[in-house]
Amino acid sequence: MEKELRREIILDNYQNPYNKKTIEDSSYIKINTNNESCIDNLDIYFKVEGGFIKDAGFNGEACAISTSATSIMLRGLIGKSISEVKELLKNYINMINEKEYDQDLLKELNVYDEIYLQPNRKNCALLPARAVEKMLKEIENAG
Amino acid sequence: MNREDFEMLKQDIIYFDNSATTLKPKSVVDSITDYYTKFTSNAHRGDYKTSLKVDTLYEGTRDKVKDFLNAESSNEIVFTSGTTNSLNMVVFGFAKYNLKPGDEVIITKTEHASNVLPWLELADELGIRIKYAPLDENLKLRTEDLLKVITPNTKIVSLAHVTNTVGDIRDLEGIGKMLKERNIYFVVDAAQSAGHRKIDVQKMNIDFLAFSAHKMCGPTGTGVLYGKEKLLEKMRPINYGGGMNNFFESDGSREYKSIPTLFEAGTQNIEGVIGLGAAIDYLEAIGFDEIEKHEKELRDYLIDKLSTIENIDVLNKNSEAGNVLFNIKGIFPQDTAIYLDHYNICVRAGNHCAKLLKEELGIKNTCRISLYLYNTKEEIDKLIETLKNSKNIFEVVI
Numbered sequence: 001m002e003k004e005l006r007r008e009i010i011l012d013n014y015q016n017p018y019n020k021k022t023i024e025d026s027s028y029i030k031i032n033t034n035n036e037s038c039i040d041n042l043d044i045y046f047k048v049e050g051g052f053i054k055d056a057g058f059n060g061e062a063c064a065i066s067t068s069a070t071s072i073m074l075r076g077l078i079g080k081s082i083s084e085v086k087e088l089l090k091n092y093i094n095m096i097n098e099k100e101y102d103q104d105l106l107k108e109l110n111v112y113d114e115i116y117l118q119p120n121r122k123n124c125a126l127l128p129a130r131a132v133e134k135m136l137k138e139i140e141n142a143g
Numbered sequence: 144m145n146r147e148d149f150e151m152l153k154q155d156i157i158y159f160d161n162s163a164t165t166l167k168p169k170s171v172v173d174s175i176t177d178y179y180t181k182f183t184s185n186a187h188r189g190d191y192k193t194s195l196k197v198d199t200l201y202e203g204t205r206d207k208v209k210d211f212l213n214a215e216s217s218n219e220i221v222f223t224s225g226t227t228n229s230l231n232m233v234v235f236g237f238a239k240y241n242l243k244p245g246d247e248v249i250i251t252k253t254e255h256a257s258n259v260l261p262w263l264e265l266a267d268e269l270g271i272r273i274k275y276a277p278l279d280e281n282l283k284l285r286t287e288d289l290l291k292v293i294t295p296n297t298k299i300v301s302l303a304h305v306t307n308t309v310g311d312i313r314d315l316e317g318i319g320k321m322l323k324e325r326n327i328y329f330v331v332d333a334a335q336s337a338g339h340r341k342i343d344v345q346k347m348n349i350d351f352l353a354f355s356a357h358k359m360c361g362p363t364g365t366g367v368l369y370g371k372e373k374l375l376e377k378m379r380p381i382n383y384g385g386g387m388n389n390f391f392e393s394d395g396s397r398e399y400k401s402i403p404t405l406f407e408a409g410t411q412n413i414e415g416v417i418g419l420g421a422a423i424d425y426l427e428a429i430g431f432d433e434i435e436k437h438e439k440e441l442r443d444y445l446i447d448k449l450s451t452i453e454n455i456d457v458l459n460k461n462s463e464a465g466n467v468l469f470n471i472k473g474i475f476p477q478d479t480a481i482y483l484d485h486y487n488i489c490v491r492a493g494n495h496c497a498k499l500l501k502e503e504l505g506i507k508n509t510c511r512i513s514l515y516l517y518n519t520k521e522e523i524d525k526l527i528e529t530l531k532n533s534k535n536i537f538e539v540v541i
Contacts, residue, residue, distance in 0.1 A: 007541045039477055039493040039508050061507060063477040064541060
């Protein structure tokens with residue numbers, strides 16, 4: 001992806017993040033992502049119904065990469081089935097870790113395809129992925 | 144000053160994260176290399192020459208630390224893995240057996256995690272109460288304000304000498320005197336001060352004091368617990384094993400060694416202790432008056448310069464030590480740190496392990512510059528220039 005466009009998408013999602021608000025609705029699953037090595041601390045909310053992500057939002061403090069990645073990822077997850085979420089997650093993590101991945105599947109998340117060039121930022125980009133993993137585990141444990 | 148002694152500074156970096164760890168001078172590195180290349184052997188073991196040399200250096204460092212702190216006796220110096228380990232020994236080896244339910248321990252909200260969490264754990268275990276001394280509007284602890292929380296049940300006051308965030312320097316002499324008059328034990332976390340200013344445990348009436356070698360030009364993994372002899376006699380070891388016992392039998396009878404060896408079970412961090420000795424020699428040769436003066440001058444210069452930049456908030460303008468907390472308005476501190484790193488300027492972003500501070504400061508995270516003897520005004524000028532040009536920050540960090 002062209003550098004300018006990549007930066008524009010990231011910055012837009014950092015400055016105008018998608019659905020960034022506290023959701024106090026007990027039908028949402030709340031996941032806290034708090035990474036000791038970096039200082040990002042986000043609460044992420046998922047509404048899961050009938051095996052589909054119906055809604056998602058987040059709130060908290062985090063850097064530009066973490067915030068934008070969370071924004072882009074959450075928007076991309078809404079409407080997806082759990083198995084689609086798992087597939088997207090796998091491909092995203094592979095991309096961040098320089099492994100093979102399906103570019104078409106990741107859509108806007110492709111803006112992080114060169115984050116490996118800054119190894120100290122990989123954790124930032126992975127922050128929402130870790131939250132989605134936790135959410136999936138909670139669903140599995142509950143179900 | 145003394146920049147030529149630091150190999151790391153031959154690279155193109157500006158190192159401003161000295162509260163996290165300091166760089167190591169050549170003499171310290173050489174002392175460790177010599178141990179591994181010229182006289183490797185265990186301490187307290189051998190009847191051969193190299194082992195004797197190791198013993199001499201290891202115990203010689205104990206004597207050096209004794210003089211460094213002006214302790215009464217070398218028996219009061221215990222080698223540990225660092226400040227965290229030392230403070231845990233005070234809490235779980237001393238306080239646990241000498242405090243009773245209802246007793247109070249006073250700390251502050253600007254303490255490092257190592258001087259908070261062990262106490263909170265002991266409170267759950269033993270039923271003691273942890274109280275927080277009030278801080279003034281600059282988040283500093285005024286000596287007289289301690290009296291507001293001291294009660295007849297107060298048994299211990301445990302404080303950082305210099306806080307790793309705000310950088311306020313506590314009046315140890317005044318506090319020590321006040322606590323002595325009231326028979327309250329005084330525990331000091333000297334992690335941020337031992338390499339920066341003179342400490343005199345007798346003059347300051349300190350009962351226990353902890354510090355780490357790596358924050359004062361020494362190696363990581365080594366630290367010291369100072370304890371008054373009669374208190375160390377009342378402390379129990381956390382670790383049991385080789386090197387700390389006289390004998391043990393299958394019927395359970397056993398006898399342990401006397402202090403301080405009692406607290407040094409297992410093979411110790413010999414290279415670390417030797418390195419610590421070299422670090423003390425190094426710092427004392429420069430002189431703590433010189434180090435303090437240099438840091439103060441740099442700090443004032445840095446605050447002056449930072450204050451000229453419009454979009455910078457400095458959060459601890461009125462502190463004394465070489466820590467400066469700042470944020471670029473509207474920018475998450477981690478992004479600032481990544482931006483500065485792009486220009487090889489090392490600063491720390493975060494809560495600096497003082498997670499209670501957010502309750503007082505109102506903000507969770509900041510960028511921290513922490514200065515040391517080898518930093519220069521030229522380095523500060525470069526930082527200021529880089530911060531002034533930070534309008535392009537997102538072009539750099541994204």
